[in-house]
Amino acid sequence: MHDYQRAFLNFAIEIGALGFGDFTLKSGRQSPYFFNAGLFNTGARLARLARAYAHCIIASGVEYDVLYGPAYKGIPLAAATSVTLATEHGQVAPYAFNRKEVKDHGEGGLIVGSPLAGRILIIDDVITAGTSVRESVDIIRAAGAIPAGVVIALDRQERGQSTRSAVDEVRATFGLPVYCILTLTDLIAYLDEQPSEPGFLTSMHHYRSKYGA
Ligand SMILES: O=P(O)(O)OC[C@H]1O[C@H](OP(=O)(O)OP(=O)(O)O)[C@H](O)[C@@H]1O
Numbered sequence: 136m137h138d139y140q141r142a143f144l145n146f147a148i149e150i151g152a153l154g155f156g157d158f159t160l161k162s163g164r165q166s167p168y169f170f171n172a173g174l175f176n177t178g179a180r181l182a183r184l185a186r187a188y189a190h191c192i193i194a195s196g197v198e199y200d201v202l203y204g205p206a207y208k209g210i211p212l213a214a215a216t217s218v219t220l221a222t223e224h225g226q227v228a229p230y231a232f233n234r235k236e237v238k239d240h241g242e243g244g245l246i247v248g249s250p251l252a253g254r255i256l257i258i259d260d261v262i263t264a265g266t267s268v269r270e271s272v273d274i275i276r277a278a279g280a281i282p283a284g285v286v287i288a289l290d291r292q293e294r295g296q297s298t299r300s301a302v303d304e305v306r307a308t309f310g311l312p313v314y315c316i317l318t319l320t321d322l323i324a325y326l327d328e329q330p331s332e333p334g335f336l337t338s339m340h341h342y343r344s345k346y347g348a
């Protein structure tokens with residue numbers, strides 16, 4: 136694990152964005168941990184998260200025309216990352232996001248922000264079973280644009296629709312590169328270094344053996 140990843144984990148745990156307990160996920164899985172990007176809820180916290188995303192994008196060298204943040208939590212991520220790419224890396228970084236319900240008045244429609252055209256880089260918080268990425272790919276293609284890759288804070292390294300990992304499925308099915316700031320392997324290595332409640336790591340390992348790829 137790199138120092139910047141350790142610092143990011145320290146910070147996420149300090150502000151409660153990485154929480155431990157019993158959580159029901161979008162996939163219906165019961166998880167002993169949860170990454171809540173909604174708790175990067177001040178300008179200073181969000182700026183720090185956006186710097187990590189922007190760093191990941193620049194380091195990857197991925198080429199894109201528009202950043203796309205899936206509703207809901209992807210919305211501030213895409214917007215804040217766009218600001219950081221513009222102010223710290225000199226990129227124009229247009230961004231867009233979807234509505235979960237189509238708007239039937241005013242400007243109407245499903246997409247807010249930049250039109251979805253060209254190569255679209257999906258900016259989300261986590262990948263678990265890969266459903267959210269599949270939904271985003273459908274929206275991007277329906278708009279006539281081309282998905283270019285996925286950037287996430289945490290790859291939970293879980294099975295997707297098959298025995299393969301959700302990230303492998305995204306790569307194989309859509310030919311999309313996936314870039315992440317952290318993986319579950321990093322998180323477990325970090326937790327191994329910390330004094331923790333007895334039984335806590337056991338529940339992480341148990342969860343991983345049930346849903347891990
Ligand atoms: O890989 P998956 O199994 O799809 O799980 C990960 C997705 O689940 C959450 O979205 P959700 O729509 O639940 O939450 P939000 O409205 O809070 O963004 C999360 O933000 C990811 O987008």
Ligand SMILES: O=C(O)c1cc(=O)[nH]c(=O)[nH]1
Pocket residue numbers: 159160161162168169170171172260261262263264
């Ligand atoms: O799978 C999910 O629904 C999920 C997992 C997680 O760690 N964080 C989140 O926002 N959603």
